[in-house]
Amino acid sequence: xxxxxxxxxxxxxxxxxxxxxxxxxxxxxxxxxxxxxxxxxxxxxxxxxxxxxxxxxxxxxxxxxxxxxxxxxxxxxxxxxxxxxxxxxxxxxxxxxxxxxxxxxxxxxxxxxxxxxxxxxxxxxxxxxxxxxxxxxxxxxxxxxxxxxxxxxxxxxxxxxxxxxxxxxxxxxxxxxxxxxxxxxxxxxxxxxxxxxxxxxxxxxxxxxxxxxxxxxxxxxxxxxxxxxxxxxxxxxxxxxxxxxxxxxxxxxxxxxxxxxxxxxxxxxxxxxxxxxxxxxxxxxxxxxxxxxxxxxxxxxxxxxxxxxxxxxxxxxxxxxxxxxx
Numbered sequence: 001x002x003x004x005x006x007x008x009x010x011x012x013x014x015x016x017x018x019x020x021x022x023x024x025x026x027x028x029x030x031x032x033x034x035x036x037x038x039x040x041x042x043x044x045x046x047x048x049x050x051x052x053x054x055x056x057x058x059x060x061x062x063x064x065x066x067x068x069x070x071x072x073x074x075x076x077x078x079x080x081x082x083x084x085x086x087x088x089x090x091x092x093x094x095x096x097x098x099x100x101x102x103x104x105x106x107x108x109x110x111x112x113x114x115x116x117x118x119x120x121x122x123x124x125x126x127x128x129x130x131x132x133x134x135x136x137x138x139x140x141x142x143x144x145x146x147x148x149x150x151x152x153x154x155x156x157x158x159x160x161x162x163x164x165x166x167x168x169x170x171x172x173x174x175x176x177x178x179x180x181x182x183x184x185x186x187x188x189x190x191x192x193x194x195x196x197x198x199x200x201x202x203x204x205x206x207x208x209x210x211x212x213x214x215x216x217x218x219x220x221x222x223x224x225x226x227x228x229x230x231x232x233x234x235x236x237x238x239x240x241x242x243x244x245x246x247x248x249x250x251x252x253x254x255x256x257x258x259x260x261x262x263x264x265x266x267x268x269x270x271x272x273x274x275x276x277x278x279x280x281x282x283x284x285x286x287x288x289x290x291x292x293x294x295x296x297x298x299x300x301x302x303x304x305x306x307x308x309x310x311x312x313x314x315x316x317x318x319x320x321x322x323x324x325x326x
Contacts, residue, residue: 023046023047023048023049023051023054023106023107023108023111023113023115023116024046024047024116025044025045025046025087025104025105025106025116025117025118026045026046027042027044027045027118027120028045029041029042030118030119031120031121032120032121033125034094034122034123034124034125035125035127035209035210036094036095036096036126036127037094038093039090039093039094040090040094040098040122041088041089041090042058042088042089042090042102042104042120042122044058044087044089044104044106044118044120045086045088046087046116048106048111049108049111049112049113050108050110051109051110054106054107054108055106055108056069056084056087056104056105057069057104057105058070058089058102058104058105059102060100060102060103061100061103061119068089069082069084069089077097077098078091087106089102089104091122094122096124096126096155099122099123099124100121101121101122102119102120102121103117103120104117104118104120123155124155125155125156125209126153126154126155128151128154128158128205128206128207128209128210128211128212129151129153129154129205129213130151130215131149131150131151131158131160131203131205131213131214132149132150132151132215133147133148133149133202133203133215133216133218134146134148135147135218135220137218137219137220137221138220138221138223139193139220139221139222140193140222140223140224141192141193141194141195141223141224142193142194143192143193144189144190144191144192145189145190145193146188146189146190147162147187147201147203147220148186148187148188149162149186149188149205149215150186151186151213154205154207154209155209156209157184157207158205159183159205159206159207160185160186160203160205161181161183161203161204161206162188162201162202162204163201163202163203163204163214163217164199164200164201165199165200166202169181171183178191178192178193178194179191186203186205188201193222194222195222195223195224196222197220197222198222199219199220200217200218200219200220201217201218201219201220202214202215202216202217203215
């Protein structure tokens with residue numbers, strides 16, 4: 001009896017000296033990846049020191065922290081499509097809006113440490129969508145041409161591959177390659193495009209979550225610069241300038257430019273040099289008109305890529321300010 005009476009206090013003392021574990025919270029899956037429109041299980045396990053009925057809360061972290069589960073009910077967009085067992089939550093039919101970081105909080109008021117928490121990241125995987133493709137219909141030989149392909153909805157981000165006439169274009173690392181393909185950005189760039197690059201182009205987006213998607217093929221035609229047309233246009237410009245110059249000279253010699261006529265552009269010259277009615281003023285006015293005609297023709301030629309545009313000009317009519325009477 002004496003030994004038993006001595007042993008019992010020792011047992012009680014040892015129990016009191018054992019370390020007490022306060023509330024602890026953990027998860028078996030800190031990162032959860034699920035496909036869109038499937039269910040996501042966010043696990044949360046806890047242990048308490050004394051508390052038998054701890055408070056369980058789930059929150060979603062974003063720009064603002066919002067409640068997912070609070071006071072025994074699911075809140076907001078999760079009401080009616082989520083369930084809880086213990087502290088583990090299952091979200092049903094998740095979408096991209098559900099992706100983000102979640103926090104499980106366990107509050108045990110009677111424990112030494114009253115609050116414990118764990119974080120879980122949810123990533124919703126989205127299969128590729130049909131990418132948008134920017135493919136020019138035509139280009140000139142020797143120019144730099146870019147073809148663009150982009151799918152902004154797939155998660156993780158899609159990688160891209162290009163096809164010409166239903167045959168894949170492989171990324172080339174050679175220094176003398178005529179094109180450069182970036183599978184991350186989806187840009188296919190021709191440094192100096194040639195006629196041999198003419199064909200049907202399409203782009204394929206893939207991310208291993210779902211089946212790849214391809215945009216509709218478009219035809220790109222590469223044409224040579226029409227040098228004969230450019231030369232012909234330059235000749236026409238020179239002829240127009242020569243004819244207008246001869247006409248202005250003839251009109252001046254026959255008195256169609258009166259001493260009172262003033263060209264709007266040369267008014268500052270008239271005021272600065274006091275040369276009203278002089279030959280210099282009329283020449284400046286005529287040259288301004290010729291320069292305007294030449295500029296219009298040059299703009300029309302430079303803006304076209306395949307054919308030289310023919311511009312029809314109305315005959316230049318000179319109306320004198322004064323009429324001489326016989």
